[in-house]
Amino acid sequence: MNSTYFAELILPLNLEGTFTYHLTDSDLQQIKIGQRVAVPFGTQKLYTGIIHSIHQNKPELYKTKGIHAFLDDEPIVTPFQIQFWEWISSYYMCTLGDVFRNAFPSALKLESQTFVRLINSDYENLHELNDNEYLVFEALKLRQIISVEEAALIIDAKSAIPTLKLLIDRGIIQLDEKIQEKYTPKIDNYVRIHPDIKGNDQAFIQILDSLNRAQKQRESLLQLITLETQNQGKPLKVADFVKMGSTSAVIKSLAEKGAVEIYQFQTSRVDENETEKEEIHQLTLKQNEVLNQIKEEFATKNTVLLHGVTSSGKTEIYLKLMEQVIAKGNKVIYLLPEISVTTQIVHRIKKHFGEKVGVYHSKFNQNERVELWQKILKGDFDIIIGPRNVLFMPFDQVGLVIVDEEHESSYKQMDTKPFFQARDMAMVLGSMIKAKVLLGSATPSIESYFNARQGKYGYVELTERFGKIQLPEINLVDLKKAQREKEITHDISHILRDEIIEQLKEKKQVILFQNRRGYAPIMECNSCGNTPECPNCDVSLTYHKFSNQLKCHYCGYAQAKPNRCVSCGSIELNTKGLGTEQIEHQLQEIFPEARIRRMDVDAMRGKFAYEKLIEDFENKEVDILIGTQMITKGFDFGNVNFVGVIRADSLLNFPDFRAHEKAFQLLTQVSGRAGRRAEQGKVLIQSYQPEHQILQNVTTYNYHQTMKDIIYERKEFFYPPFTRLINLRFKHTNKERLDKTAAQLVQLLKPNFDNRCLLGPEAPSVGRINNQYITDVMIKILPNQSPIKVKELIKKQIERLHTIAAYRSVKIDIDVDPM
Numbered sequence: 001m002n003s004t005y006f007a008e009l010i011l012p013l014n015l016e017g018t019f020t021y022h023l024t025d026s027d028l029q030q031i032k033i034g035q036r037v038a039v040p041f042g043t044q045k046l047y048t049g050i051i052h053s054i055h056q057n058k059p060e061l062y063k064t065k066g067i068h069a070f071l072d073d074e075p076i077v078t079p080f081q082i083q084f085w086e087w088i089s090s091y092y093m094c095t096l097g098d099v100f101r102n103a104f105p106s107a108l109k110l111e112s113q114t115f116v117r118l119i120n121s122d123y124e125n126l127h128e129l130n131d132n133e134y135l136v137f138e139a140l141k142l143r144q145i146i147s148v149e150e151a152a153l154i155i156d157a158k159s160a161i162p163t164l165k166l167l168i169d170r171g172i173i174q175l176d177e178k179i180q181e182k183y184t185p186k187i188d189n190y191v192r193i194h195p196d197i198k199g200n201d202q203a204f205i206q207i208l209d210s211l212n213r214a215q216k217q218r219e220s221l222l223q224l225i226t227l228e229t230q231n232q233g234k235p236l237k238v239a240d241f242v243k244m245g246s247t248s249a250v251i252k253s254l255a256e257k258g259a260v261e262i263y264q265f266q267t268s269r270v271d272e273n274e275t276e277k278e279e280i281h282q283l284t285l286k287q288n289e290v291l292n293q294i295k296e297e298f299a300t301k302n303t304v305l306l307h308g309v310t311s312s313g314k315t316e317i318y319l320k321l322m323e324q325v326i327a328k329g330n331k332v333i334y335l336l337p338e339i340s341v342t343t344q345i346v347h348r349i350k351k352h353f354g355e356k357v358g359v360y361h362s363k364f365n366q367n368e369r370v371e372l373w374q375k376i377l378k379g380d381f382d383i384i385i386g387p388r389n390v391l392f393m394p395f396d397q398v399g400l401v402i403v404d405e406e407h408e409s410s411y412k413q414m415d416t417k418p419f420f421q422a423r424d425m426a427m428v429l430g431s432m433i434k435a436k437v438l439l440g441s442a443t444p445s446i447e448s449y450f451n452a453r454q455g456k457y458g459y460v461e462l463t464e465r466f467g468k469i470q471l472p473e474i475n476l477v478d479l480k481k482a483q484r485e486k487e488i489t490h491d492i493s494h495i496l497r498d499e500i501i502e503q504l505k506e507k508k509q510v511i512l513f514q515n516r517r518g519y520a521p522i523m524e525c526n527s528c529g530n531t532p533e534c535p536n537c538d539v540s541l542t543y544h545k546f547s548n549q550l551k552c553h554y555c556g557y558a559q560a561k562p563n564r565c566v567s568c569g570s571i572e573l574n575t576k577g578l579g580t581e582q583i584e585h586q587l588q589e590i591f592p593e594a595r596i597r598r599m600d601v602d603a604m605r606g607k608f609a610y611e612k613l614i615e616d617f618e619n620k621e622v623d624i625l626i627g628t629q630m631i632t633k634g635f636d637f638g639n640v641n642f643v644g645v646i647r648a649d650s651l652l653n654f655p656d657f658r659a660h661e662k663a664f665q666l667l668t669q670v671s672g673r674a675g676r677r678a679e680q681g682k683v684l685i686q687s688y689q690p691e692h693q694i695l696q697n698v699t700t701y702n703y704h705q706t707m708k709d710i711i712y713e714r715k716e717f718f719y720p721p722f723t724r725l726i727n728l729r730f731k732h733t734n735k736e737r738l739d740k741t742a743a744q745l746v747q748l749l750k751p752n753f754d755n756r757c758l759l760g761p762e763a764p765s766v767g768r769i770n771n772q773y774i775t776d777v778m779i780k781i782l783p784n785q786s787p788i789k790v791k792e793l794i795k796k797q798i799e800r801l802h803t804i805a806a807y808r809s810v811k812i813d814i815d816v817d818p819m
Contacts, residue, residue: 514579532566
């Protein structure tokens with residue numbers, strides 16, 4: 001009978017399945033599912049793996065390796081998380097390693113390098129060493145330990161392994177696998193009255209006398225005594241004491257004289273600001289009615305869609321539901337599209353639930369992510385708020401998952417595998433852990449609306465704004481007419497200009513929306529029509545006036561603005577198109593006295609840039625805020641009665657089957673920022689096609705008719721919610737090889753799909769990014785087809801394709817449910 005045990009490990013590699021390692025008796029004493037271990041993989045590498053399972057099935061085809069080291073005493077990943085990762089891997093057609101890489105804080109994944117250590121510095125037969133051996137030996141005598149890469153540099157060779165092997169054979173060196181733990185606890189300096197003088201009156205008087213001539217030191221010491229009394233011995237950071245008027249030099253001098261003691265303490269990087277807790281406001285009759293309807297729907301449905309108009313008080317309903325869930329001993333996950341621009345909501349929730357609220361931030365550094373992970377694992381929080389990646393945290397006892405602004409496209413991960421949709425993932429998570437899921441939006445996505453109307457989800461509507469305030473009045477401005485009648489300055493029509501003047505007179509603040517960042521999307525030569533393009537991508541460079549540069553928004557390439565056309569040498573260069581930076585520039589000309597700020601990716605680079613701008617806007621230090629989609633997400637400003645949309649046309653004419661749905665959502669959401677308090681707000685939307693049906697529907701808030709029209713079109717042309725989509729994206733530096741590979745895979749797939757359901761290969765609107773050519777193949781899965789079987793077929797045909805070496809170098813990304 002085989003008594004040898006083996007462990008299956010998840011490794012952060014883009015390789016299918018788990019990896020088998022044998023276990024010693026000592027390993028069996030400490031091993032637990034979900035622990036981190038360091039294991040060898042390949043010839044030199046060490047990786048961090050997660051224990052997936054333990055068994056006794058010895059692999060027949062290869063020899064197993066052992067575990068190098070256990071990195072945790074207790075599991076850091078829960079069995080449920082492993083089960084969830086497996087579902088993600090299966091549904092989104094990626095490897096478990098891809099999920100592990102994305103789900104796990106990288107500071108908890110160890111870096112490994114192979115090092116060599118000198119063990120015989122008195123080696124006598126130096127004449128036996130060749131030149132390379134001697135160079136490495138001398139280097140080790142100076143430093144004792146060096147990496148394999150450093151050894152290669154010393155001997156100026158591609159690989160140092162042959163030389164190092166000779167030195168190992170001679171007993172001069174040994175391999176030393178040095179693991180570097182990335183996570184480092186945060187240590188802060190604190191200050192307190194020295195324990196030797198505390199309570200010792202005589203010693204204290206002596207110290208005070210010695211400070212007679214050092215007035216600043218004396219004042220700081222007395223201030224510290226007062227603070228310690230007021231704070232009842234609560235620790236005081238040196239940095240905070242300096243902010244109160246002392247200096248680092250004064251504190252250091254006091255420490256040298258034995259008056260104070262500077263000590264170190266490990267503190268949390270995760271924000272734990274204490275704020276006064278507030279009671280949740282009483283709900284209005286309408287809100288109470290909606291809350292009861294949601295609870296009734298939850299009795300029979302796992303998912304409920306709350307369709308509430310902008311400023312209807314959905315957040316208050318969420319707060320009440322959270323309170324009731326927590327009272328039953330359960331926890332809440334609150335998903336937001338992008339945490340950095342929803343500071344106000346986070347602040348409101350923290351005001352009601354205090355330190356029991358954990359916030360995950362996309363701009364957290366790796367150490368902050370680790371600390372939040374560990375706190376959630378210990379069950380320190382009742383509510384976790386965060387964007388899409390928060391779903392990977394190690395939860396326990398979750399009773400409710402709220403997906404706020406569920407229509408938002410930022411819930412879809414598009415840059416790294418797995419390409420998941422957090423809204424859909426939240427519903428799967430809910431069913432796995434038996435938690436209810438509440439989707440909330442003023443403009444629900446077509447998929448959610450359709451599922452609710454079909455009875456798959458519960459559906460609750462909230463049609464009136466909080467306080468019965470009317471929805472803003474929305475009017476359209478015809479830009480063709482304004483230009484014809486010369487009633488426009490730059491890109492600001494005189495109707496829009498006059499409305500802004502009126503608002504500023506009344507000391508009101510204004511929000512303006514333009515869905516493009518930068519100064520101008522295109523710079524063009526007036527003589528020959530040449531447009532500077534990115535050398536790495538098939539896209540024109542965007543002009544940024546502030547930095548006087550042309551930038552690529554796809555790969556980050558930047559160059560100084562040219563003085564002459566590179567094609568014909570002409571100095572007549574003109575900008576075309578419109579970005580937020582240009583609007584800001586135009587507004588400064590038209591309103592020189594106004595305080596104007598910009599909210600877009602370029603202006604919001606710093607970690608707390610959003611928070612600072614929102615604080616300034618709330619404190620009425622900003623008159624006009626111009627921004628991209630960021631300004632549409634969840635802001636609640638009482639002093640904004642007017643919103644302007646500079647140009648709506650780019651939203652309507654985008655080449656995407658979702659363009660009209662997204663345009664309606666975006667324009668309705670941005671309009672909802674106006675008039676959220678006492679009086680009705682106003683909205684002006686500038687467009688060259690004011691007669692467009694989508695714009696007409698926006699002015700009348702006709703959501704149901706818009707969805708009805710779009711659903712009819714989707715059914716006609718086989719698009720979601722009537723089909724499921726899988727996009728295969730091919731990437732390669734050689735266009736000919738790329739095209740051949742894509743065409744070959746289409747040939748392999750063709751017998752299983754009709755012409756309506758297999759589209760492409762076709763290049764996307766930007767056909768080359770970062771010197772890689774791109775082409776797409778779209779597969780539509782009809783209602784009578786099994787998505788599981790279609791996915792198996794795709795995988796099988798890609799494996800067949802990869803049996804030919806020439807096709808293997810082409811990267812194929814599989815995007816299930818693309819946005």
